Amino acid sequence: MMTTPVIELSGVSRRYEEGPAALDDVSLTVKGGESVAILGPSGSGKSTMLNLIAGLDRPSAGTVTVDGVRVDRLGESGSARYRRAKIGMIFQFFNLLDDLTVSDNVLLPAEMAGMARGEARRRVAELLDALGIARHARAYPGRLSGGERQRVAVARALMNRPPLLLADEPTGALDSASGQDVKALLNDLNADGQTIVMVTHDLTLAQACATRTVSIVDGRIAADIRTEATR
Amino acid sequence: MSGLGKVVRSGVRRRKVQTLVTGLAATMAVTASVLGGSLLVASNGPFDQAFSRQHGAHLTAQFDAGRTAAAQLSASGHAAGVTAASGPFRTATVNPHDGSDAELPAGMSLPPMTAVGRADPGGPVDDITLLQGTWASSPGQVVLSTTYDSPVKRVGATLRFPDLPGQPTLTVVGLARSVSQTADAWVTPSEIASLTAPGTTGGYQMLYRFATAGTAAQVTADRAAVTAATPTGALAGVQSWLNTKQGTDRNTALFVPFLIAFGLLGVLMSVLIVGNVVAGAVGTGTRRIGILKALGFTPAQVVRSYMGQALIPAAVGTAIGAVAGNALAIPVLSTTAQVYGTTTAGVAPWVDVAVIAGALGLVTLTAWAAALRAGRLRTVDALAVGRTPRTGRGQRAARLTARLPLPRPVSLGLAHPFARPARTAGMLAAIAFGAAAATFAIGMGSSLSWAQTAKNHDTADVAIHTFGPPPGPGQRGPSAVTPVTIDPSAVTTAITAQSGTLKYYGTANTDVTVAGVSGSTTVFTFTGDSSWAGYKVVSGRWFRRPGEAVVPSTFMTATAAHIGDTATLEDHGKAIRIRIVGEVFDPHTQTNEVLTDAATLTAAEPAPHPASYYIKVKAGTNLGAYINTLNTTLTPLGISAETDQVHGTSDVILALDALTAILTLMLVAVAGLGVLNTVVLETRERVREIGVAKALGMTPSQTVWMVLASVVIVGLIGGAIGLPAGLALHAVTVPAMGHSAGLNFPAAAINVYPASELIALGLGGLLIAVLGALMPAGWAARARTVTALRTE
Numbered sequence A: 001m002m003t004t005p006v007i008e009l010s011g012v013s014r015r016y017e018e019g020p021a022a023l024d025d026v027s028l029t030v031k032g033g034e035s036v037a038i039l040g041p042s043g044s045g046k047s048t049m050l051n052l053i054a055g056l057d058r059p060s061a062g063t064v065t066v067d068g069v070r071v072d073r074l075g076e077s078g079s080a081r082y083r084r085a086k087i088g089m090i091f092q093f094f095n096l097l098d099d100l101t102v103s104d105n106v107l108l109p110a111e112m113a114g115m116a117r118g119e120a121r122r123r124v125a126e127l128l129d130a131l132g133i134a135r136h137a138r139a140y141p142g143r144l145s146g147g148e149r150q151r152v153a154v155a156r157a158l159m160n161r162p163p164l165l166l167a168d169e170p171t172g173a174l175d176s177a178s179g180q181d182v183k184a185l186l187n188d189l190n191a192d193g194q195t196i197v198m199v200t201h202d203l204t205l206a207q208a209c210a211t212r213t214v215s216i217v218d219g220r221i222a223a224d225i226r227t228e229a230t231r
Numbered sequence B: 001m002s003g004l005g006k007v008v009r010s011g012v013r014r015r016k017v018q019t020l021v022t023g024l025a026a027t028m029a030v031t032a033s034v035l036g037g038s039l040l041v042a043s044n045g046p047f048d049q050a051f052s053r054q055h056g057a058h059l060t061a062q063f064d065a066g067r068t069a070a071a072q073l074s075a076s077g078h079a080a081g082v083t084a085a086s087g088p089f090r091t092a093t094v095n096p097h098d099g100s101d102a103e104l105p106a107g108m109s110l111p112p113m114t115a116v117g118r119a120d121p122g123g124p125v126d127d128i129t130l131l132q133g134t135w136a137s138s139p140g141q142v143v144l145s146t147t148y149d150s151p152v153k154r155v156g157a158t159l160r161f162p163d164l165p166g167q168p169t170l171t172v173v174g175l176a177r178s179v180s181q182t183a184d185a186w187v188t189p190s191e192i193a194s195l196t197a198p199g200t201t202g203g204y205q206m207l208y209r210f211a212t213a214g215t216a217a218q219v220t221a222d223r224a225a226v227t228a229a230t231p232t233g234a235l236a237g238v239q240s241w242l243n244t245k246q247g248t249d250r251n252t253a254l255f256v257p258f259l260i261a262f263g264l265l266g267v268l269m270s271v272l273i274v275g276n277v278v279a280g281a282v283g284t285g286t287r288r289i290g291i292l293k294a295l296g297f298t299p300a301q302v303v304r305s306y307m308g309q310a311l312i313p314a315a316v317g318t319a320i321g322a323v324a325g326n327a328l329a330i331p332v333l334s335t336t337a338q339v340y341g342t343t344t345a346g347v348a349p350w351v352d353v354a355v356i357a358g359a360l361g362l363v364t365l366t367a368w369a370a371a372l373r374a375g376r377l378r379t380v381d382a383l384a385v386g387r388t389p390r391t392g393r394g395q396r397a398a399r400l401t402a403r404l405p406l407p408r409p410v411s412l413g414l415a416h417p418f419a420r421p422a423r424t425a426g427m428l429a430a431i432a433f434g435a436a437a438a439t440f441a442i443g444m445g446s447s448l449s450w451a452q453t454a455k456n457h458d459t460a461d462v463a464i465h466t467f468g469p470p471p472g473p474g475q476r477g478p479s480a481v482t483p484v485t486i487d488p489s490a491v492t493t494a495i496t497a498q499s500g501t502l503k504y505y506g507t508a509n510t511d512v513t514v515a516g517v518s519g520s521t522t523v524f525t526f527t528g529d530s531s532w533a534g535y536k537v538v539s540g541r542w543f544r545r546p547g548e549a550v551v552p553s554t555f556m557t558a559t560a561a562h563i564g565d566t567a568t569l570e571d572h573g574k575a576i577r578i579r580i581v582g583e584v585f586d587p588h589t590q591t592n593e594v595l596t597d598a599a600t601l602t603a604a605e606p607a608p609h610p611a612s613y614y615i616k617v618k619a620g621t622n623l624g625a626y627i628n629t630l631n632t633t634l635t636p637l638g639i640s641a642e643t644d645q646v647h648g649t650s651d652v653i654l655a656l657d658a659l660t661a662i663l664t665l666m667l668v669a670v671a672g673l674g675v676l677n678t679v680v681l682e683t684r685e686r687v688r689e690i691g692v693a694k695a696l697g698m699t700p701s702q703t704v705w706m707v708l709a710s711v712v713i714v715g716l717i718g719g720a721i722g723l724p725a726g727l728a729l730h731a732v733t734v735p736a737m738g739h740s741a742g743l744n745f746p747a748a749a750i751n752v753y754p755a756s757e758l759i760a761l762g763l764g765g766l767l768i769a770v771l772g773a774l775m776p777a778g779w780a781a782r783a784r785t786v787t788a789l790r791t792e
Helices: A046-054 A076-086 A102-113 A117-130 A146-158 A176-191 A203-209 B003-014 B016-053 B070-078 B191-195 B216-229 B241-248 B250-284 B286-294 B299-340 B349-376 B379-384 B395-402 B408-419 B421-456 B488-497 B553-559 B623-637 B651-685 B687-695 B700-740 B755-762 B764-782 B785-790
Strands: A005-014 A023-031 A035-039 A061-066 A087-090 A164-168 A195-200 A212-217 A220-226 B059-064 B082-094 B113-117 B129-133 B141-145 B158-160 B169-177 B185-187 B203-210 B235-240 B462-465 B501-514 B521-528 B537-540 B548-552 B566-571 B574-584 B592-597 B612-617 B641-643
Touching: A005 A046, A023 A046, A023 A061, A023 A195, A023 A212, A023 A220, A035 A046, A035 A203, A046 A061, A046 A087, A046 A164, A046 A195, A076 A087, A076 A102, A076 B700, A087 A146, A102 A117, A102 A146, A102 B395, A102 B408, A117 A146, A146 A176, A176 A195, A176 A203, A195 A203, B003 B016, B003 B299, B016 B241, B016 B250, B016 B299, B016 B349, B016 B651, B059 B216, B070 B082, B070 B203, B070 B216, B082 B191, B082 B216, B113 B191, B185 B191, B203 B216, B216 B235, B216 B241, B235 B241, B241 B553, B250 B286, B250 B299, B250 B349, B250 B421, B250 B651, B250 B700, B299 B349, B395 B408, B408 B421, B408 B700, B421 B651, B421 B700, B421 B755, B421 B764, B462 B623, B488 B501, B488 B612, B488 B623, B521 B566, B548 B553, B553 B574, B553 B592, B574 B592, B623 B641, B651 B687, B651 B700, B651 B764, B687 B700, B687 B785, B700 B755, B700 B764, B755 B764
Parallel strands: A035 A195, A035 A212, A087 A164, A164 A195, B113 B185, B141 B169, B521 B592, B548 B574
Antiparallel strands: A005 A023, A005 A061, A212 A220, B059 B203, B059 B235, B082 B113, B082 B203, B129 B169, B141 B185, B158 B169, B462 B612, B462 B641, B501 B521, B501 B566, B501 B612, B537 B574, B548 B592, B566 B574
16 A cells, blocks of 8 residues: 555635635545545535645645645646646546547547657557447447446546546446446556545445545534445 | 516626627618618709709700701700700800909919800709899899809809900809709890800700600610701700719719628628527527526517517617717718708608618517527427537537647637537628628728829829919819919929939810810810829820820710710810820819810910929939929029829718728627627537536646637638628729719729738638637636536
8 A cells, every 4th residue: 555645635725705614624635545535415515625636726725735736826727737647537427528539538638738649549549448448439428328428537537647536426427337337447446556536425435435434514524434445 | 577578688688798799780780771871862862852843954955056046956845755845045155254353363264154045044944043143134144053163153243254255244143053054154045145256156055854864875865866856967965964963973972882882791790690699699598498488488488588688789789870870971961962052961860760670670580580499499408408418510520620630629629610500600601791891891992092092193203383283183173273474494494404303294274165064174284294194094095196185984974975086175265176095083073174285275275384393203313402403493483393292182082981991890890799709609508618628637728729729710711701702892892883973993993902912801701700719718718617517
């Protein structure tokens, strides 16, 4: 097990103009190779935490460091480059581009990062093959099942070999069978050393995939429990 | 406020860009339409009304009294097609002088005058309106026409005729207006005898109205009928009412084709923009439509709500456009009103009503057609928008552009237009219209500039005016500007002796009459080589020898002459024949001119005195030093040399240039706003995709490039369509403007686009597209990724 911290949140707060703080003085360290499930009810602040880690939002106070990068100090362009290099993201509703083929969707982060075309194509083929969706390479997302679409999203997230994979309700839009499929996939990735932080309502997902469960209530960490995923 | 009203109002407030675009498009279309419509009416209305009221003469015929008798002419009133006739009236062409010798500067005389003997102003044809004083009822009295170009034109003034036996004197007893412009002056019939020069027979005038005289061909046929009914060779000349009308309406008429072109562009653009805006609002508001329907809105109410969202800004734009159109039209219309002595300087109310009703009707119809889809949408489908994957539009294009060796944001953007073909077509049309308008306007500016250069014909470096600045062709003023003290040979000796002189010519002008042509004709005479004088020859060539002449289109139309024909001028009682060898472009108003060698008039004016000399200096000559040295010789003669800077611009061309600039800016702005509107819609629809791309690492600048790339192809194609469309519109409008004003524009005035300009104009569509897309590109770049990802 690696021990180097990949994520370090120190005294992080996020306040909006109205209402209570979405996150209130939260500190959290995630080490390399961990699979952390962030649990909590709606409005608890778990998505806000994910956005801060992804550089999609900035904290009102505190620092966010990911793989040695002070994310809270980055501007728009800087955070875009940071995401290319450090982050892979998986969304609840997949967020695939409907007018691009599966392989073009997966290729996109590499193209943004300026990876050589031949190398990028080899990487796409390798990922699609590894995730069992190589036969859909030339298909459009609209023709795939929910589980297959989420596999494409995972492939896209892994394209630039990010040290950190962020997942926002990765099984939230899937049926039970597809959900199981995605759980297995995340487990496999973590087993290979991929650091994962997932936000979910789904306790079974946390139990199946997480090595650590962080519960957030009203913007504060209510519990931080190391578990052993039921793989 | 009703539920529907609230929905409409909130829609107008929410869609600020669309509201602005619709309002501007309506403003532009209505401004151009009110201007065009009112000038179209003005160019026909006052003349036609006055002509009808006065029973104007369709044909004013001048007969040689030596070749026909009054009885024969009376009988011609029964010729085929004639519905009414007046005459015969005796006529005489005379050279009046100011009776008081106090109102004109020394050396100036009055223009020659065609006097007609009429016992009273009324009659079945040419029922003259007496404006001041009384009609001439006894010998020694004269009534002057308001069109007689003389500074001595007031009741009580006297005119002397020292060239005639007994040196008669006439007192002006009245001022009158003949819309048909049948004479410069009217006297009692018995007075004509005293005004007829010894050895001449004078003439007769007959005035005819015909059953059909609406076209030049019909008037020609009518003329043939009159010719057939009179003795051979008796008809000395005719004047068609169509030429009189054209000359009177020239300035106003010049604007009409131009404004019709802009009006058409504006109306088409408005329809396009309104359709695009409403269709776009429906397209992006699908979910909102679903919610409205789920809340109980009927399909008709939904359609009405979208029509209302277009009609409110369109109504405001129409109101602004109507005010602007009226404000811009009034200065032009007041000029027209002055010509006819009317007081109605405003836009005809029915023009305003028709344009406003037409504009709002068109907007309503277009908005209704575009909003119908909203009414037909199934509620469940509308509510599902954003939650289901989109169908496969544009996928092939996306796959193709992905293969291009371009940065990925650019290739992503290039594929966008193919996902929404109808919306792209709307944007394409807006860009094409904008590019066409810019092409048309720039061509129009160049053509007008060409016309101004032709009018100025200021190719000389140095000018010497021996009697003050010359009026120049067309600038009618006190005529026969003749120096009385300067010896021409002294001037030419000074010019030729001056080192640095390359070439020079002298020019003078005198007024003559031409049989059948109303008023006087100004002859500009040239001494020396004048081929470089800068006059633009439309057809034929510049004169090379005495007896040859070039004339403007108006002269050729008025005399029905062609190149190669001869015409007879009457100068100081002498008949002088000229052969027309060329047609020159002359945009001056209502002036008959002849340009010829000074020696042509030797029989009538044996010692011509050039009023001005124009000099071209050798290359490398210091102009200031040249003038200073030349002036050491000229100053003792009482004259001086100066630089020839005739860079003035006519008011009409200035007005046309200003209107072109205003209307083009509006059209291009509307085109750009049309692009802006489409890209805003597109960006809103793609905000989730943009959010995804940004989450995957797309930087703000890459986002800008992606959005800009999405309009590049459309901009290029729009430019490629707009350029030839603008060229075609220019090629049709400029000759039409010339035709309306009685001018012939040569090819050089129409082929005014250099290759570099064509390339730049071809890229104009791209410029409009990129400018229109810049703002939404900035919005897309600044859009918060989190918000974008949450957007449905």
